[in-house]
Amino acid sequence: MKIAVCIKQVPVREWQPAVEETRRAIRERDASFEMNEPDAYALEEALRLREQHSGEVVVCTAGPARASQVLREALARGADRGIHVEHDGLTSIGADSFAVAAVLVDAIRDERFDLVLTGLQSDDQGAAQTGVILAERLGLPHATIVMEVQVAAGGLRVKRELEGGWFQWVELPLPALVTIQSGINQLRYATLKGIMAAKKKEIRKVSPGALPAAHVRVVSLDVPRKTKQTQMIAGPASEAAKVLVDKLKNDARVLG
């Protein structure tokens, strides 16, 4: 099975994003980046499918030069080769889902993948649309928020997560696109051997020329406004804990 995995490089989760003066972007030069979490699970799922059914795993990213780092990491974990659609306009917040899907489609269409995996959403934009747009543009059936993938005769049987602890199996013919939910499997980490081997693996660079027009424009970025009056309790741990317990007991009256 020939599998493509789309991976976005995103700022690390722990970072409180600093906003540029224009308020339309974050200060990327201050950020450290990592692989978008659900995309790591999508990669792991692809590697497991390859182990069971043989084939090839190709990792694809659309982003500035810095994004090649996530491809290297994916190659170190076992992917066979990478495709990097490189453009400075494909920033963390500025990369429009339609534009990303368009440049990825151009880069992978001719490869005729049997299966395309993406994460269910990005940790930065959280648009939850790029994978599904990609499916439509590639003419593929799709399923989203998937927690298990089985290969069946001529197609796939995937377990979609629904709300509130419900699930549903769906059959899809191949080729298809599936968006993967975090937690579908246990991730493997790169070994030293993997890291060495990755150095020899191919990353194909693609220059998309001008980016297609965006469908969504960022007007302004801000920190969220508080909806509640929070009493922050300061001081050393033992003091703060005492004050908290006292407040829960005597003000909020929520203890036994």
Next chain:
Amino acid sequence: MMLVIAEQRSGRLHRASWEALAAAQEFAAGQPVEALVLGSGVAQAAAELSQAAVGAVHLVEHPALQSYTPDGYVLALQQAFGTLRPEQVFLPHTYQTRDFAPKLAARLDRALITDCVAAKRSDAGASFFRPVYQGKLVAEVAAEGEFPHLVTIQIGAFRSDKVARGPAAAEVKPLAVQLDGSQIRERPEEPFQEAKQAVDLSQAERIVAVGRGIKAQEHIALAEQLAGALGAQLAASRPICDSGWLPMERQVGSSGQTVAPKLYVALGISGAIQHVVGMKGARTIVAINKDADAPIFEIADYGIVGDLFEIVPAMISALEKS
């Protein structure tokens, strides 16, 4: 015209459909809002929607829409939009919407703005507010290009009881679509729940919930001790259950349980929206997190910025003394 796509399963309306309707009515500020429901045998759902102050309810019925599929829904809605020519289309940001709305937007080549918590009209046009960076920032965004613009509304961001009711039931208008089962590639099976839930967190009076800040499975015992001292049930964010540190039945959030205890203590939980929707109904929320910017503090009544490994043992001893 503004259109709201309601969601139904087995003919029953999803609660979030009313929230999307409330958002649309607020945004429309008196301009006409219409609603649409699609499926097979969903006339009752259309009748319920017609109680709201809407211009009309469009009823799209077809046997091929009996079970939800992205192919079926996109084909049907593409035709419905061709007839109705809506400007903004509001949908609830449910799992189902997430599955088909981007496909519909791509088919039409029109803008889609997801997971909105507020909308605004100004001379510069319409703009929408949505969380980004895991809720650490809010982005104001605008749609580019021609109508329709698709907008999905975050669950819980608007109140269903704010929906304006009409003086009389709105007209339900059947809208015919051409579909043929062979155009639908996905074969869905019946939805099911995994093993029966043994713990019903929705009834718990007090809950201690642990998140990734707990770091390792062996530290769960510390949270358990605090739960014991408070007379609370133990719950968790999703990554803790994904790792198998606690069973999935203890997961709180959009894909887990919804709880409303008197007291909810969040230990090392960042406060992502998918967690918060499951617990923001708690009466008193306590957040303990080492990151002062963590979004959980936005909804907390009491907050301590600090290391849970110092604060939790101190709480346990304070509780034992009191």
